[in-house]
Amino acid sequence: MTPNAASAASAPSRRSFLASSAVAAAAVAGGMPLLSACGAADSGSREGTTSGKDAKKLLPAYVASDVVTPDIPSRNGSAVGFTGKLAPADLKTSVPKKLGKGGKVTIMSPFWGSPPKSDNAYYRAMNDMIGVDIQWQNQDGNTYEQKLGAVLASSDVPDVVVVPSWNLNGKIPSAIISKFADLGPYLSGDGVKDYPNLAAVPTDAWQRSIFGGRLLGLPQPQPYVTGLVPLYRQDVFEKEGYEVPTSCDEFMALAKDITDAKAKRWACLDMKWTAFQAFGVLSANEKPLGWNLVDGKMICRFETDEYLEALEWTRKLFAAGVVHPDAELGKSQATDPGPKFAKGEFLMYVQNISQWWSRTAEQATQNPEFKIWGMDVFGHDGGDPVLWAEQPAGIWAFVNKKASESVIRDVLAAANVTAAPYGTKEYMATNYGVEGTHYTVKDGVPTKTDQGNIDVMNAYVMLAGPAPTVAHPDFPEVARGQVEWQQRMGAFTRKSSFYGMQVTEPSRYTNLSSDFEQMEDDFVRGRKKMSEVQQAVSEWRSKGGDKLRDWYKKLLDENGSAAS
Template sequence: MGWQHGQLDRRRLLQGTLALGGLAAVGGLAGCSNEGRGDGGSQVADEAVALPTHVPWSGVTTDLVGQDGVSDAVFAYPAEPVSATDRQPGDGRDVEAFSMTTFPAPPGPQSNEFLQALNERLGFALSVSLVPTGDFSARFQTAVAGDQLPDLFTFFPKGEPGLPGMLQERAVDLTQLLSGDAVTRFPFLANVPTESWRSAVYGGKIYGIPIPRGPQSSIVLYGREDVLSDEGVGMTVASAAELHDLCRDLSGGNRWALDKTPIRVLRQMFEIPNGWSEEGGAFTSALEHERQLDALEAGRALVADGLVHPDALVAPNPQRKTWFVSGTVLLMEDTFSAWPGFHTYEIPAGFLLGAIVPPLADGGGQAPIWLGSPTHNITAVGKRAEDRAESLLEVLDYLAAPFGTAEHLFKNYGLPGVHHTLQGSDPILTEQGKSELQLALRYLGEGPWVTYQAGSPEIARSQFEAQSATVPTAVRNPSLTLFSETESRKGGQIGGDIASVENDILLGRRPVTDWTAAVEAWKRDGGDQIADEFAEALALSAG
């Protein structure tokens, strides 16, 4: 058994981020929750669950310690990583897994030295069926409908219709094995922060292992600091008008300031809530905020003035990053987690990445950013593997070995001299490593995020400083741990409808004032029901 690449499913479901819709092709509707737990009437049980005890692992001393939600940073990989385990995980039987991936398919088991070495260390054959994220929802639902979920499977919180009921039927209840101090039997799972565990609770039961991200999913406006510095332009703007002026200064010829309209950053600048606002137990969608029209007008003006790349509508994200690295565009909206990824491209000499801290649109101070989801995805144990649940948790515990351990080094960088070379104590991936390691193991089991860039301590410091300037005051989405059945079933559809309107507005095809009617349609077609279900869930959780 070994790696398997999933065939594309013929069905295509609308890929959206539920309550506020999918990313619009130019601007991107954001503020969307990617978390959830419980079902209508189960929130009381959810609150009663004793979440796994958090026991931070202290085996590695970090160079910079984050405060108020900021991730720790490390400048160099430990020179002599210690083994954190003394035996092979699991029960010796082969394990099959189903997971998402954002990378091209790696070589199969017969020609993949990393997979061969991994299986030798595990003591069994790990077979991972990999599905591109764009096809994941359709493939996942096909597997559920056909009762084909394997020993381990990943899913996005709130990402599938009827998720609580599906988990009750298809996943193992792990509450007795993980609740409270029981998790300490799996020390690396106990190392996962409490906030991430909240999204693994559905119907009053713990149904999986969260993959923690801390603040890494928060949005930032990146800038080519090296180019801006050479042209005598700073990385600081004091208002939306100054951002527009900066974009005009950076555009011309075969160069544009922006890869796409940074509508999420603009919404932050206009102090629009992160997805939802809650007051007195009532929920209001950010789509209804009075300054939405101002943010959309600011985005429309950027496009109208030719400051956004003309292929923004159709270009995939890797193409956008190529533009950014080559200097075709100089500003790009992305997540903190994307920061290290820019350095996997062939970067020019002197390449320096920075972040523009968003100002209040009208000036007068710094705008609070939207805090991203603390959890990327969940890994569950399939119902048919219930008799192996404890041993499979051992496997996930092994995969969640913390940064700085020998297990983490191997999982992320493979064999020395084959998959990586050392630059000092830092592992630098070889071409073989970049190809063979893409088995999506980080989506099966992972420890808390540590800000680190092999061979480039200045990158870790820059990212830490950018987070320290923005994360402590970031605005949280109040619906993160609340489940709405309407959101799970209709959120993608109604979100896609309003995303289409947003696109047309940003491209100048429709007037900004059309937004009001689009929001009313969204509310009528399910948005108001989602708000009511969130309010009911919140009331139940409060007892």
Template sequence: MQSNRRDFLKLTGGVSLLAATSGTVLAGCGGSDGSGTAAKAAAKATPPEYLPYTSVKPDLPGTADGVMPGFFKYPRQLVDGYKDKPGAGAGDVKILTNMFNPAPPGAGSNTYWKALNDRVGANLDITMTPAADYVSKLSTVIAGGDLPDILMIASKFPNRGEMLTKLCADLTSHLSGSAVKDYSFLANLPTDSWLPTMYKGGIHAIPIARSVIGTIMFSRVDLIKARSLNPEPASYADFVETAKGLTDAKANKWAFGASKGVTTFIGNMLGVPNVWKQDGGKFVSELEVPERKEAVARTAELVKAGVFHPDALGGKLQLRDLFGNGTIALNADGYAAWDLMADTYGVDVGGMPVPGYDGAQKGKPVQREGAAIFALTAFKKAGDDRVRQLLRICDWLAAPLGTSEYMFRRFGLEGIHYTWKGDKPERTSAGKTQVSLPLEYVADAPHVLGPSNEQRARTQRAYQEKIVPNLLANPCAGLYSATSISKADELDKLINAAELDIISGRKPISSWDDAVANWKKRGGDKIRDEYSNQ
């Protein structure tokens, strides 16, 4: 392991690791990453074939272009994806991943964990770290030469490409092209999610996939209807009318609580690229197109028109709470927030499709694709047999809804960790605490709509069918730029500050050009070069 540690210190610049004392770990890691070569070669590699798992039939089938499959209720006739124990013979398997749930009881006093080990056929020794500190933990563990068998690589981990190719197992022979057939649940992951796993002509990780639906402009449909407004504006003018109609300053009712999502939404109306676009073989940043500048200007006008919560520009509001209590009626959030907000607040939530800026329904409006992955899962270098064992364990964990593996992973053992209440599994007290191992951050099935409430699933489906034809991919999503990761915070702050200055009226819209020039100078152009050389 000594050589591993040296390798890592070499590629991270070593010293910068020592500065990793706070949450902003490794932001300044330097050193060359060789990503250009990596991706050039990766372009020749074959992504794993996409073979949707067909043994479970959703109530609303997914579509090839990105509409998520939907379930009205939890399937009771479960399919057994595995007849045997996937990790048989693997012995101790050390896993490092992050977590968002509270820590569950340890393996010794957790019947779920014991049952998991029994089902998998291996002793899963899981080290879980709060997500906010995960990069610190990962960096330290790697530099200490302590690579676990399976480790989650955060998508913002610096020098990810070098890390994967030098320290982690090459999975190409196991997963490339049709080889993935041996792992039917990994083959069920969409191709888009595999692209970030590929470096230097090989596949070096498995993805923790996310739907490309991305961010949705959620609306309080009940409030909109109560005011006889249009929940699906057909143009920017309609959108402004709806926003103004929802605002009642005296009653502390506002259309919006944050500006970022609004700017993006207006940008989508104007057809702003999803981070980058290719124009005549050259990458152009969204910041460089005039429509992006216009979106900022329109948002500034809306702020001036008084449709934003008075504290909106401070960026510290509890937006979901304000949305839930009706103080704000429109809020941009990730697609997974739909169920969360509807269930938590018991309100009528809807998704507002992006209209064309001037009313055109085709061509101009876009819906930005979200990131296809949450993170990657890589393996420590090992022999083929060991890698196969680890892949089988991850494959088992990636089993989708409708399989017995999924039900066990999410709910544990029937009667102990959950019971059926009608069509819904309800967690017992033991289930609530024990079944919170962060296994979905080791490997996960693609997300689906539901299964909670048929009407809501249908509404979500209808929304997706409207926006999916306008989905716009980020052409750099499968490419790798070390600068885009190491300078992400700095460049984001620069643009956000400039945008805030304009939106709040402190600076004129003309200052946008200076900010973009500054952005290019301080890293934007370098990111472009890194993408272009791949």
């Protein structure tokens, strides 16, 4: 289910929204980072790597919002959480007067699904609230990168262009630097205080919005705690008396206990990504995050012993026959695992944290005994895990360099509304539209109407977001579970050398590690030998990995780290 489904109404965080819509092709089907972190490359050089003192001059002042108090505050990099019901009469106002001056602004953004009519009630209501005539140029999210590249190569660039991090390929990063306006004069330092909701955006998200030494992007903040959770059937565990494992050995023993192939029940799907977490392997969420300075030497994730050990343990799961046959054949990467998980054909799998809620909502009426929960990541030996931070922002809105000051101010006025915190009128308008037309509220739970599911999709939410938030008034126990899981895992999370920085690798390394993902999958399924994995790493070094290491080391020496 997605947040656009009326039968699963909730107020998900933007991260949940994006995981279940914008990243639908990857997150719902496979849910895993599809690029190895150390060597797939983009064009350009060292642009966009400003950190340290230079960055501090550009960053907006941080002023926490006091309009709404969350039930669960952010801790250890987590989202904030809300567990109460949502009463329209109790909604606060975070934008007391319109900041927009009535101008016209065109915004190009990726869109998943069928775009609504341009003059729909949702767009009209939002534009009236903001005081700006925003006209959306919605583009197919599945082919957005091609459209984005063509538009940025032309002279006809809309006033605002939304760019997800997964589209920062080819010439797009350099085009961003050359085509879009510096927002620093409007937002750096105390300038952001003219837009209180933007002032409450976490500093790390703004740091991540520096491209080419200038503050160019309006960010969608997200928690830096990993979004990949080992999910399990808590109801079956309780019924069968299974204990949640706290080490790799315990997991293997449990998996063997669960599996009964004759009864069509297996323990899990492919647990490779949990293995990477359990063994402390650097993040594969983004290429630069896979590099880290260790004892003065720059190390890439897949040249570590931990990387090989994680793959070896995952291979043992497959060899033991405890992995569902769909995963053995690779089908779990291309099909929705939800139905077979609900049937109990397997009891554990690793997925984006958004599925904690979406699976709960799916099964609430048809399978009331069903309960999914998130398993704490364990250290492979039973000790504390070593987890690695993801980037604190992953989608940006950029303003055309040719835009007038009045257009820029109108864009910031709009962003100040869409970045409103949960529990405000502006948040409800942005995420749910007009009460009575797009949603109704019953027992404190907002539910979208049929019209809401048509009109209120991924438009205004793409412009700018508030601090990461988790709120599910229909399933408050899930919201609490998600945030508290993030808080616990955040305590074990470290930031690697290029956390929070925009890094564009040289184009000559484009294909350096493009085969690693397939090689990993072949190895864990027994189709390749460990010697072949080690040979691939050796060849990666000789074909450019060592030079890329030097490039990253120089980059860090010249710019310093943004991690703290």
